[in-house]
Amino acid sequence: MKPVKLPLFMTDVTIKIAGQAGQGMQSISYLLGKLFTRGGYYVFTSQDIMSRIRGGHNFSQIRIRDAPVYCNSAKVNVLVALDEAALTLHKDELIKDGVIIFDKEKTKFDAPGLVLFPVPLEKLAKDYGKDKIMVNTVALGALVQLTGYPVDLLYNVLKDEFSAKGMEVVNRNIASARAGYDYARNNFRRECPCKIGLKPKEPKRMLISGSEVLGVAALCSGLKFYAGYPMSPSTPIMEYLALKAKDFNIVVEQAEDEISAINMVIGAAFTGVRAMTATSGGGFALMVEGLSLAGMTETPIVIVVSQRPGPATGFPTRTEQAELQFAISAGHGEFARIVFAPGTPEQAFQLMNKAFNLADKYQVPAIILTDQHFNDSYWTVDSLDLAQITIDRYDVSNKWLNQPAYTYKRYQLTESGISPRIYPGLRNQVIYADSDEHNEEGHITESAELRKKMVEKRLKRIESIRQELASCYVYPEDNQETMLVTFGSNFGVVKEAVDILNEKKFKIGMLHLSEIFPFPRESVMAQLGFSRKIFTVENNATGQLARLLTAETRIKVTDKILKYDGRPFSVEELVDRIEMII
């Protein structure tokens, strides 16, 4: 093996793998993520998928850095083209001296200024992997050779990932990777301009997707019941939980529709366990009636709403942040709710737990608002801190064991508006929960006086919840003349744009909202009070965050940086957009 010369500059490499649905782009980017994370790098991978199972054009992108990375870059260093369309569609995204690995037997292609590595991907896949589906693994082998990365690490990753499918699958993958690796070593004299060497020993880190972190956090928060109806991009959460159901003694039920799913979740929560569902905008629309039921019956539930572009079916496999106003106001009638919009795996881990705890404490529904970009992306994460996790149920069953028989009142009026909560089955007490307006026992009432008290009881907790929410996240810490206000999955891209612009001597900061509703008015007003210019950065067409910000704080937004083509911002695009209007 040739000695690898480590670049003097910081490693920041973007590899794009493109081809048809079914060719395994997601699988390569995941394996690359695992490979480089284990080698001490930080990666961020994202998926650009069409709504089809075979054919079409998909790509997966992985960015590899030696510092934490949370977003895409538009500057591609290496393109792995698994079909001809990939070459024509993406060659212009490559930097000067960018590298292309493609199938030389299927495509004739030349591009001045780019470095081409034609590999007979399909032939090697058939010869060594016994199936043309192995083209992705062949390409992986070639890529590892060209970048000068140790191939043994790749073999280990393949072993770990495929061992569950049996030794035969492992061996075919290793043979395919080796074929790609050997072909590159034996046939190319030209040095590959993109090198990623092995780093000195670094602490072990995790590679985790947004969906996985939501599932893990729910399990670690004591989730016992999940019901849902498959809908992109929320489905991987359900699949992850179903995989873990046996080991963690939880029930995962595929409901007949989202209406059933949320009512099941309410039924399970009423009966005493932590319960959750996940969906996207369209499914959430069907759940809205149930959301209101949770509000009225004061049943704590958690709903993950993973946004995708609407209206209606929209772009089923793409990303958007257009359900912010929907999430904070969905449901007939007036009731309290919590909405969290995490921007990183670490935030998601902590906020899922907080959502469950606050839902139980305040007996309200809690919504975790994510999107396709968040759910389907993988991150390298230093660690997820279990010490931060608590399970606080706030049930008073023990206290009620020895109370006089049949005296429990589900909706007892209290100072805080929160009534003590027990579960059905407790000896000599019964619970009446009702979606009609009710009295303290839970029986139907028509009383004007009671109605007023019950409305106030349900709404009083909004201010208490607001007090529980953390201050908004500001970066860098000192006040800036110009502030970019954003929420959810834009965390990483805005943060990096801020770094780039500050290096160019702009005085710019980010305010990121993850604990977004009830809106943290005071903290936002304190942070934005000194800013001369305020821009929101949002993946929607109407500036929903700007509207919310103004409605809650009366702060006027200078301008909105909006993106609504179904794709996430890249850092270069965002920097350009900011520079244009600043």
Next chain:
Amino acid sequence: MGRLIDYESKDPIAWCPGCGNFGILEAVKLALADLNLEPYQVLIVSGIGQAAKLPHYLRCNTFNGLHGRTLPVTTAAKITNHKLTVIAVSGDGDAYGEGGNHFLHALRRNIDITYLVHNNQVYGLTKGQASPTSDLGFVTKTTPLGTISAPINPLALAIMMDAGFVARGFAGEIKHLTWLIKEGIQHKGFSLIDILQPCVSFNKVNTFKWYKYRIYKVNEDPKYDPTNQNLALKKSMEWGDRIPIGIIYRSNRKSYNEQLPVIKEMPLVEQKISTDKFKKLLEEFY
């Protein structure tokens, strides 16, 4: 036998005088007392409609949810605590109209609950519109020319789906209905009891008298075998001059909750959270 008085609720009843629901309420109380169940061991879930008010009128755990959404709540409640005796109460609109999809899927699951459907073939709470079980030609304010869509046959649907226990009762036959409810509760699987319930305010066709003349008790015939699916299906098609009541079909298909390994040992709600496994779970991502 438990004491009937234990099931008394102080909540004032809001049904019309003479309503068929009174007979059903009486039968529910008798059945629970006969089975020696304490009020805290019972959960009744209902939707919205006149029928759905029933659980307020006896002492038991109650979840009075949304119109049509009775069964999803019931299903999850049973999964969460299968020690509870879980009963769902709906009307014909709630069960077969707004909740139609949930009904089909509850039949698939065969979850061990008892579903009482007060079937008066008309909408009561919204004051007299056609229902999914209204007979053809039934004239209401929303169908002034008479209903032209065929009525749903809930018994036939349930038998075709091999639901555990399929029965029809009559609100005017309290003793017989009590027996059906007890059998339904004791059956390990989904028990549908469709109950003919005259509506004194809005259904002037299918009255007490109308039903009384037509019903006959199918299980009085020793030759009738409710475990024969074909025979039961045929029986469920009888409607008009003669209407069979009683246990129409029984199946020993395993219930959903019996097949859930997670709740084999103890109810989900009583299980400790596996905190010892969290660390290992995170290690899978390294």
